[in-house]
Amino acid sequence: MATLDGHDVAELVQPADPTDGMPAAGDALLGDSVEAEVQFEQLGELSGSGDFQVGAVAPRPTVIAATATRPVYGRYRGVRGSFQLEVRVDVDGARPLKRFSADFFQVSGGTTTYYGSFQVNAPTITKTATELKLEGIGSFTWATTAKLVRVTIPRVQSESPLQPATVKFITPPSTLAATYLCPFASRNYRTISLEQDSVAGAVPFVSYNTGSLAQPSSSPARTLTLSSAYGEAGIQLLAGGAPNVVPVSAAGLQATPTWSDSELHAAMVNHFSKFANASRWQVWLLIATTHEGGYRGIMFDDSDAFQRQGAAVFYDAIKGNDAASQRAQLRTYVHEIGHAFNLLHSWQKNLADPPQPLGPNGGLGDLSWMNYAWKYQPPPPSAGGEAAYWANFAFQFTDRELAHLRHGLYKNVIMGANAFGKGAAEVDPNLFDDPIADASGLALDLRAEAAFEYGEPVVVELKLATTDLRGSETHSFLHPKDDFVTIAIRQPSGRVLVYRPLMPRCADEGRTVILNAAKPAVYDSAYIGYGRDGLYFETPGEYALRAQYVASDGSRVVSPVLRLRVRPPLSQADERAGELLMGSEQGQLLYLLGSDAPSLQAGNEALEELVEEHSEHPLAVYAQMLKGVNAGRDFKQLTSDKELAVREAEPQESIELLSKVTDASRSTPTAGVDDITLNLVMRRTARAQARAGDPEQAEAVLDDMVGLFESRKLKPHVLRAIREQAQRTREAIAELTS
């Protein structure tokens, strides 16, 4: 986790630890000794009470045939305060891994957001006639002292409903920190929505009977579909929407049945009804015709910010109605969806971040859906190759893969979170997780130029819009200064910082806004190049930014990731101009829109040099703006003698400087300063004109401003807001001149 002044970013931006808190009523400080470990036997629940098929379970010699208690494996879910806990208990049922894991979510207003996860990989398992107890030190994704986790589940008779699990978080040795009561939720450790579409002419695979061809004796004959293959792993694939036949033309193709990766991605965006640039338990599978590389399948979503949401299989490469072809089709389908779960090929596990151990013979000896049949090569003297693979393959994942699917850290498994093959997050702090449920009725957007010159002030535009046709009521504090919007910045080095404004404001007045059809959005812009941590964009390279807005009802609305580049200087002149804007004092002057403060004298001298000696350089407009805005206002200073001295406004100088900014910015929206800043500059120019005794020219400047933005074809409600700003400036000028 990136740190900021020695603190986890998550720590800075997250609420209280969900494992912390006062003991609930009835909780006692723990002092009871742990009973002797009892290894749990494979019970292999075959009673049908589970909601996934059990298969490929080799009976163990220590089965407790006489016990009629129900297995307890599965998912339990409970709530405590604003936190929701989902715990996965994996001690019995099919292929038990003797461990448990969990995810925390935070409910705030209409949003539910992922908080963190923990795993207990080797718990002590204690069983009495009435209770099963699991206990162990957890590995948490955040720092907590309550690392000891105890799960107790009452044992019930086979015909009785499963009882809730009680999950206790304990600061060792015995201080109880929090207790969650978690009713049973599902036999499946995870549930994923699978939406499957096909291209016209490509026939989707349905099922394969594993008894059709030779298979190992440990693998019972059964009919497997894509869903039931994952069901055997404890992962539920639910059909998400009716399968559609994709018209080829919609992907921008003409007559060719051949698909490239980018065309597949475009098809996903067009046809995956649940597609989102977000983390979701959902995946899209396209049954296409042919890949341009001749492959059988592909998980093609491995290059953008929200990976692993889509996969494809290619009918022309895998078709066939004979048993061997059907068997190979099943393998391809399961294999490609496995990539969407962030499973790598058997021989590639060491390439994961962090690296994972390889199976036998460099992974080539894995009997797994994720190996290639023809590459199967167990250690000598066992035979390898395709025939050997199928003769020994029990249609299952390896234990390590199973552990990933069932208990892998949330972001490493869920689609759209961590990049394929990577444990590192695309944007690190938990703050920037997408809500898993969002009923806020609001959408936040963060915009900026795609690229900034070296030293150019980074200004972002924030837009808050309603997504609810009935309208949304919230507040309009969009500037990060007001503490309701937080912006994370991932620098080219990978370090993640939260932008901290130099002088936060207390937004203690009401500023309610109703967003509806008449006023669908509100906007603000913010200079975020300098804050309490200094300069944020001083290194050329790519930056990733994401903002979060806390609405009036507590909803946390997260923007999409904004990427921008800071270009390296191309010439000595670029480098010098950039440096003149890059100092700490210049950063403060940009933040303050200029200042006479003696402590910022060196910064002002740098701006002066930029104006005087580099007046033709594109970056000079920023120095002109700062000096022009500052010159247009009186500036009060408290002297060392405790006297208040006022430097009176110098309107002519202000007009001269700000007019240059306007002239440099009016040609195109990308020239000079951004639109919102230009709006400010022109209103300041009008005020300066009025102060210089020329109200008619002030009026002309405001008319020019409205006309300029009208020519840029902005949205009607934006133009309406600009006209209102012009009118308010006129009123202020009238008051000033009267």
Add this chain to the structure above:
Amino acid sequence: MAAATTPGGGASTGAAVAVVLRAPDRVHPRGQPAAIEVEVRNVGDADIWMVGVLDGSEGGTRYPQYLPAVMRAGVTVATPGVAEDPLVARLRAADIRRLAPGAAFDPTRPADNAAYHPLSTFAIWTCPHAGEYQYVLGLSTASQAVEQWLGRLGPAEDPEQLRELIAHIPRLMTRSNILTIRVA
């Protein structure tokens, strides 16, 4: 032996590569893989850069392509399977090695931090019948498209450095000697 062309298409100044297959000079038992040794040798008069068998090389998914085949009586009996998908490991600078004139390396054996893979076709194929089998290995570095070399999985290295190194690899297509294995 193959003379190489330069990335720009012109003739190289003496760069040449030989791919050599060897096996113990004996009769091999039926039903067991033959122990095939592979050697890539610089037989030119200048240094060259070369890459061994990478993830995806054997299936032809990426460059360099190493394409093994086993034949019997003129009929191909073993070739690599179809690549399931193109999710192959990234090329790393350590995978590209410099060969002085006369120097050789085993492209299937990881060494000096190079992530070379075995040739599954040779390692797995077991001759089912008595008789003579012919083993041959094709090598192609012909692609000028850097993307066909780079791969897409695993830690990324400086792309500019990799492009520069790839540019040094002579572009060629060659085939090994035909190695005959007697099986009884």
